[in-house]
Amino acid sequence: MINVTKTYLPPLAEYTAYLEGIWGRNWVTNHGPLAQELEEKLKVYLGVKHLFLVANGTIALQIAIKALGLRGEILTTPFSYVATTSSIVWEGCQPVYVDINPRTLCLDSTLLERAITAETTAVVATHVYGNPCEVEAIQLLADRYGLKVIYDAAHAFGVQLGGQSILNFGNVSVLSFHATKLFHTGEGGAIVTADDELAAKISSMANFGHDGPERFLGLGINGKNSELHAAMGLCVLPKVAELIKCRQELSDLYDQLLQGHGLVRPDISAETTYNYAYYPVLFPDEEKLIAVIRDLNAQQIFPRRYFYPVLTDLNYVQPQPAPVARSVASRILCLPLAHDLTACTVHQITTIVINCL
Incomplete structure (x- = not known):
């Protein structure tokens, strides 16, 4: 069975070596030494100032919304994973959908301004499939109207724009380290910011509001991740460059085999250092997609x-028009892409796809 992706698992001996250390220390959670080590290594690898390892990407987004004190309306994309919207609603805010750019599939910055009202407090935009949003245009509008900006960067691990980490744009970026992601900790996520004051707030909020063992700065939640998950991340991180290389080679092969058959791929700017997180293709119509x-x-x-x-279309939001996103969602398919997918299998997949067109 070949799924859309496959979790990379490191050699068991490498992971077991970390487990022996955990057993020896008997320190399993509460920001243990492996969690601290992983945070420091991720900050260096990603080129960011503050990074907090948390339990998952959804809690990362919820904490970001809470830490920024957001309320009222938040402008966001209709084309993302459900957690992007559910986190906004969960935190008592109202998602206002701004349609997507048909070429990049990210939120269309040219449509943002007309959606801003007196109740708008922020933009939550997704780097879809790791493809960067129009970050400069979004920031210009945010500055003009006093809005906060959060980027859902669940797919954007290691992505750079113009030579710097995509995570350095906006007030906060959030990552997912779920097992299906390029870099993973089994379950996990991270919150990234360059703001020192906000970083201190996030650090406390993700740990019940603690400021030391007997003091509390304010409202908090349990967003911590464990040493067992951090150990997995420490095993996977050194392999990321190799994993990206494998995925790039397979993506190039897909491109070569599918060229000239009427399928459309999202545009990725020349300034982007991409991570090949997914291989999405747009079909001419939904019928062909279903046949494939x-x-x-x-x-x-x-x-x-x-x-x-x-x-x-979620039953807990108000219906809003998003014709481009609706059209894209009906016609887009992510083909299998994983570190150990073979060229032979890519040939098999593309042959089936082409025969359906």
């Missing part, structure tokens, strides 16, 4: 309609 899924599934190959449906 049917024929691939018959061969035990399971791509994913990622993201589908559009977030405006």
